[in-house]
Amino acid sequence: PRVVRTTTLQRWKDEGRRWAMLTAYDALTASVLDEAGVPVLLVGDSAGTTVLGQPSTIAVTVEEMLVLTRAVVRGTQRALVVADLPFGSYQQGPAQALATGVRMLKEGGAAAVKLEGGTAVAPAVRALVDAGVPVMGHVGFTPQSEHALGGYRVQGRGESADRLVADALAVQDAGAFAVVVEMVPSAVAARLARELRVPVVGIGAGPGTDAQVLVVTDMAGLGGGRSPRFVRRYADLRGELARAATAYVADVEEGTFPAAEHEFED
Ligand code: KIV
Ligand code: NA
Secondary structure, three states, X not given: OOOOOHHHHHHHHHHOOOEEEEEOOOHHHHHHHHHOOOOEEEEOOOHHHHOOOOOOOOOOOHHHHHHHHHHXXXXXXXXXXXXXXXXXXXXXXXXXXXXXXXXXXXXOOXXXXXXXXOHHHHHHHHHHHHHXXXXXXXXXXXXXXXXXXXXXXXXXOHHHHHHHHHHHHHHHHOOOOEEEEEOOXXXXXXXXXXXXXXXXXXXXXXXXXXXXXXXXXXXXXXXXXXXXXXXOXXXXXXXXXXHHXXXXXXXXXXXXXXXXXXXXXX
């Protein structure tokens, strides 16, 4: 199948065709997801918690994102690869955002970047887009602002819905090709998908958006602990890997691995 472009996603929105996005942080997983037909892979700064063992996304650096992005790009043939701009790498303004975004394309090989925020980041979005760096927005609950938002909380309830829509419109009007909306009431997300010309990608935002995104370790059941309410677990990779490791350890301890078929002759 043909390579996915930002223009492909706009066509899908115009045709009313829903699409799926997953995060990826390494070449191996990226190649599996790409071959499975996932059209958009996000090198999310959720890497901080999923693969780097950090308590949140806050500490993730540009250098770390570049390493992960290069790996995902190498494992991908068809999917559009979007790289998150980590916390602190764009908030100073358009010049800093542009410098970081250019690195993600030049050094990381990404096809687009994602950054969090609404009206406040619109000038940064404009600078990136004008320079040729496609931008995906991210509104609603924005994990990089966890401390400012008072923790993981649903956004856009009640009267704050209008501000959420205004934020998403500001990002769209600054040139973003798509907007992620995280943890908002389904009705608000559906309104966003209607009012925006560009694709709206939901996570914890109900079924009324143009696309959906999940963190791959959540949906594949690889992460430990409880998943958020909005996750559907499609596999138990953690259990599978644990069973494989336990069986291997036992075989080695009992001397049943390696067997004759694994040996080399003189
Ligand atoms: O970092 C991430 O995984 C994300 C998605 C959940 C949208 O930003
Ligand atoms: Na992110």
